[in-house]
Amino acid sequence: MNEREHTRLRDEWSIQEIARLVGTTSRTLRHYDAIGLLAPSRIGSNGYRWYDGPALVRLQRILVLRELGLPLPAIQRALRDEQDAAAALREHLTLLRREQRRLERQAASVERTIAALDSGGRLMAENMFDGFDHTQYKEEVEQRWGADAYASGDAWWRGMTEADREGWTALVAQLGADWSAAAQAGTDPASAQAQALAQRHADWLAGIPGTPGHGTGRPAKEYLLGLGDMYVADPRFAASYGGERGATLVRDALRVWAQAHL
Amino acid sequence: MNEREHTRLRDEWSIQEIARLVGTTSRTLRHYDAIGLLAPSRIGSNGYRWYDGPALVRLQRILVLRELGLPLPAIQRALRDEQDAAAALREHLTLLRREQRRLERQAASVERTIAALDSGGRLMAENMFDGFDHTQYKEEVEQRWGADAYASGDAWWRGMTEADREGWTALVAQLGADWSAAAQAGTDPASAQAQALAQRHADWLAGIPGTPGHGTGRPAKEYLLGLGDMYVADPRFAASYGGERGATLVRDALRVWAQAHL
């Protein structure tokens, strides 16, 4: 088969030829046949698949929609009538935008984590369950509440005895476990149970020297609300509070609590 | 089992308990065990899995990295030493950014296609292989080259006889097929073969009344270069030129040709 014959125009093509023509593979065409998306126009007595002009056109439409990211079932439906095509694309577009925003948040989160690691953090080496890691959040605390806040909190922690720390750690772990259980049970953020946890959480925070509000018996309102948002946005916190559901519950319960008590 | 016992701090948890604690499912934990990512600290004589503190910490690290979008094998490697974690995250970040840009292009493409459909286009109803669809590109042509260009090209096409159109269509289809074959063969854009195709392509374009350069025997340089970029960016074109590889070859060959001849 020479070049001339290879590219001469005919009214029927083999599976390889048509695959090359549109830049895909024969495996893909067999797949489309198998799922009923594109059947060959003719099947030889030897089982070979042959495609004609209309089949080629349909294939091209399929590939256009595929390039745009539509799943094959959606392409199937869209090709049944052109009305559906626009609707499917519109729906797909909102999905694309949503996914874009998700990636944006994820990338930002990765960047923060890299920065934390670079500045000496240890990827939850000492976290809520085995000792609250102060260095972990150094940057964020300093940025929001000043270097003094961080330094005094850090000094306080380092000044504790081993027994003190273990007791503190157990408290924190218990709090995290209770939040997790409450989230799992679908507790309402405004419920008495959640508000009791919020109270414990606030007490705990107020007990840490250096946090805004320490000494007044209750944390500063802005600090508490900001902390709640951080819990939800940062997977390092979510891991200690029963995942995203848990972190969301903590934030919402703290909001309600802050409105009532601060 | 009452609430107190449920949330009391212990040194060992069942699979359900630990799943709830971190906000995931027991199935996930069994999966992690199966792939060697996280083994239970102990397995009872009855086959039950039990997890202790260190296992919980490891699980939390896993979930943090998973939230950040890392695949499980990468998490596996990252947890072996903290050095790798930062490197893995950095690599992952570039992937995220790349994917973000891809989605951006895809979304833009979807928007253009929706606009084309809304303004009466028919999703490649008459394309390169069954008749160049002028209405398809109305918007783009008008935007770049003015409404006159579009109108005169359209009138010319509508004024053709059936036989004229068939002849023209065959020419265009042959050109597309030859481009596809060349792309498949890995032809160099600067090669004699590709340049011969580019010449045919330019001749063809120049033969369409209304295109910039029609009447001069060769298309306008800017028009030709812009068209090449459009070929690559728009899947509707790619479908007729052997996919992305084909469209890229056309663009690059036209660039070389334009430098030499325009």
Next chain:
DNA sequence: GCTTGACCTTGACGTAACGTCAACTCCTAC
């Protein structure tokens, strides 16, 4: 007439990270 080689076929496994039965065992409480 036979080999060679390109092309075709169907069948089946692999991919990522689990969700979702199914069938069965274990343990505690009433």
Next chain:
DNA sequence: GTAGGAGTTGACGTTACGTCAAGGTCAAGC
């Protein structure tokens, strides 16, 4: 003794094909 709520190990389904594997078909060259 039994009901129910754990736990266990399979095994299939998900997306859109890639990638063998084993074997049939066809035109060309000796």
